[in-house]
Amino acid sequence: MKRYDIFCKIVDNFGDIGVCWRLARQLHAEHSITITLWLDDLSVAKQLIPTLNTHQASQRIDGITICHWHADSQFNQAAEVVIEAFGCELPEQYLALMQPQSIWINLEYLSAENWVADFHGGNSKRGELTRHFFFPGFNANTGGLIREHHIAKSHQQLAKSANDGVKVSLFCYPNAPISDLLHAMATGTQAIQCYVPATSVLPKVATFFSQENVQAGDVLTHQNLTVTILPFLSQADYDDLLASCDINFVRGEDSWIRAIWAAKPFIWQPYWQTEDSHIIKLNAFLDVFYADCDHSAKNTSTALHYAWSSATLPEQIWQDYLSNINTITDFTLAQCSQLAALPDLASNLVIFIEKLRTNKI
Numbered sequence: 001m002k003r004y005d006i007f008c009k010i011v012d013n014f015g016d017i018g019v020c021w022r023l024a025r026q027l028h029a030e031h032s033i034t035i036t037l038w039l040d041d042l043s044v045a046k047q048l049i050p051t052l053n054t055h056q057a058s059q060r061i062d063g064i065t066i067c068h069w070h071a072d073s074q075f076n077q078a079a080e081v082v083i084e085a086f087g088c089e090l091p092e093q094y095l096a097l098m099q100p101q102s103i104w105i106n107l108e109y110l111s112a113e114n115w116v117a118d119f120h121g122g123n124s125k126r127g128e129l130t131r132h133f134f135f136p137g138f139n140a141n142t143g144g145l146i147r148e149h150h151i152a153k154s155h156q157q158l159a160k161s162a163n164d165g166v167k168v169s170l171f172c173y174p175n176a177p178i179s180d181l182l183h184a185m186a187t188g189t190q191a192i193q194c195y196v197p198a199t200s201v202l203p204k205v206a207t208f209f210s211q212e213n214v215q216a217g218d219v220l221t222h223q224n225l226t227v228t229i230l231p232f233l234s235q236a237d238y239d240d241l242l243a244s245c246d247i248n249f250v251r252g253e254d255s256w257i258r259a260i261w262a263a264k265p266f267i268w269q270p271y272w273q274t275e276d277s278h279i280i281k282l283n284a285f286l287d288v289f290y291a292d293c294d295h296s297a298k299n300t301s302t303a304l305h306y307a308w309s310s311a312t313l314p315e316q317i318w319q320d321y322l323s324n325i326n327t328i329t330d331f332t333l334a335q336c337s338q339l340a341a342l343p344d345l346a347s348n349l350v351i352f353i354e355k356l357r358t359n360k361i
Contacts, residue, residue, distance in 0.1 A: 002032075003033070003035075003036070003079045003080060003081070004036075004080075004082070005038065005079035005082050005083070006020055006023070006024055006035060006036070006037045006038065006083040006085060007082070007084050007085060007088055007090055007094075008037065008039055008085045008088060009040050009041075009069075009086075009088040009089075010040060010041040010045065011086075011088075014044070014047070014048060014252075014254065015252035015253050015254055016086055017044065018048060018252075018253070018254030018255070019085070019107075019146065019253055020039075020085050021037070021048055022146055022148075022235065022254070023083075023146060023345070024037045025062055026146070026344075027346055027349075027350070028064055029063070029148075030149060030346065031346065031347075031350050035063075035065065036064075036066075036079065037064055037065070037066050037067070038069035039066060039069055040068075040069045040070065042054040045066075048235055049061060052066065056068075069091070073091065074093075075091070075093050075094045075097055077097060078094060080357075081102075081103045081105065082094075082102060082104050082105065084105065084107065085107045086107065086109055087108070090104075095129070098129055100128040100130075102129060103132070103353055103356050103357065104129055104130060104131045104132060105132050105134050105353070106131055106133050106134065107136075107349075108133060108134060108135045108136065109136075109253060110136040110145070110253050111135075111136075111137070111284065112138050112281070112284040112287070112289070113281065116135045116137045117135075117137065117139065117141035119133060120133070120135040120137065120141065120142050121134070121352070132352075132356065134349060134352060136345055138288050138289070138339065139288075139342070144342055144343050144344050145257055145260070145339060145342075146257055147257075147345070148344075149344070151239070165190060166191070166193070166247065166322070166325075167244065167245040167247075168185070168192055168193065168245055168246065168248070168249070169194075169196075169197075169245045169247075169249065169250075170194055170195065170196045170201070170249045171197055171238075171248075171249060171250055171251055171255050172201060172250075172251050172308075173200075173201075173251055173269055174201050174203075174204060177308065177310065177311060177312050177313040178201055178204040178205065178208070179204060180307075180312055181249075181308075181318065182205070182222075182225060182227070183208070184314075184315040184317075185224070185225040185318070186222045186223040186224055186225035187224070187315060188224055188319060190224065190322060191224050191226075192225045192226070193228070194227045195241060195245065196227055196228070196229055197231070197232055197233050197241075198215070198216050199232065202214050202215070202229065205220075205227060205229070209227070214229050215229060216229050216231040238255070239258050239262070242255075242258055242259055242262035242264065243262040245264060247264065247265045247266065247325070248262060248264055248265070248267070249308070250267070250268055250269070251268070251269040251270075252269075252270075256268045260336055261336060262336075264329065264332060265301075265325060265329055265332050266332070267304055267305055268285065268305065269308055269309055279309065282305060282309055286302050289335060290302065293328075294324075294331065296327070297328045300317070300323070301324075301328060303317050303320065303321075304317050304318065304320075
């Protein structure tokens, strides 16, 4: 059985570990690859992997060997294939064990920007080692998107309960205009059921409802809005939440892609970056994803995305979005099906590595 080592530094709460954990499981389950996942923060990882023992240096979960990566980690042998997630920098002790024929992959962050296809598959030298750059993306000239073979179909089969209003999931960074959104939901004409997994946004939710704090299990109501606070969810449970809601607010990378596979309307909040680099990423995605969308639905989707990545969200933007929700729903389902017809990231990665191994690249 082939062996890959994956190194992941958890620098953005759940995004990096979310992607790496999904990729590790898919490579093992669908491609029969032995995976060792090196993580530098087991306490954060445990929130996504509930059975993880934070006191164990090495353990096996779902067929994946998880090792705690720290300054004093000991490495006996380098794997034939080493995946460095998001430029996390491999430890010097590990690099010393690698051979010129070692396959070193730098898995990059996802972006819809035009330059991604040009840089995908490129490489650079570090002494005798070659570092290959693998870029996820939204077209066939990139590394593709993480997608288990069953995911899109199974999620689209989850039916919405009848007569329960509009169901919304809310997962975002604290700098989003959360109070504006909750106010717009509360004062609108439609009943809104909003589900908020327990994250760093709970203080803002508490403030909106004039509470000192809120916690998992709380149900809060104001006018036409009912908010249910959920515990922090496992990846499988979060995927199910996305699939069961009508509209999903998502952030970063992992939840963004899961929202696409849920095939439901979603609003993406990119991670804030200096010099408005996150807006460049947002513009690129909106241009790609909504290129063929109905004019009115595209405009309202774009407006809500921009507002959600700014300081304020006017009520009318939310109401306009709801007015176009049927068109946006149909369009999102069609886009999901179109993207699901492309090869997935794990499969592309395995093919890329095999070509490197056999000197076909």
